[in-house]
Amino acid sequence: MIGLRKFLVALLLTSVLFVTSCTQQAPSRFDGAQQESTSKGATAVVDSSQSGGSFNRYFPSDSNGYQRVYTQEKKGFAEAKLKKDGQEIAIMSISDTLNNPTSVDKFKESTSKIGGYPTVNQGSTGTAVLVGDRYQVKIRSKDASFTESDRTSWLGKFDLKGLSKLK
Secondary structure, three states, rough: HHHHHHHHHHHHHHHHHHHHOOOOOOOOHHHHHHHHHHOOOOOOOOOOOOOHHHHHHHHHOOEHHHHHHHEEEOEEEEEEEEEEEEEEEEEEEEEEHOOOOHHHHOOOOOOOEEEEEEEEEOOOEEEEEOOOOOOEEEHHHHHHOOOHHHHEEEEEEHOOOHHHHOO
């Protein structure tokens, strides 16, 4: 009798495991985000992207009370905060467009240039320049006192010519 019970329990558990493992799982909450980002042109990081650390030497140096603080570095991207008197006033970044080729499209209609490279405004707080048809250098204001004119000036302080030679 006990042997029969053990057998029936084992059979029941095996049946439940078999039935539940064959049912289709509901999509993960991350599946939608992945599909949305790839439909907008985002892709996984391309192996031939530059390392984030290779971008650091092209950022402007500290000067006139402004301080550059590196905050993020990953393959194809580097970011630094620009601070004045301890306050964050802007975020500066360099990204390798190999990871998002459609990001280059917005520069095709550009009529303004910085250092000979096309530039665009991105909303009311961002300005970007495309260097060597590959690297997007961007500054986003975090404080209203840091204007479009300031962003343009600081983009000119990057070593854009040196960055254009990075392969």
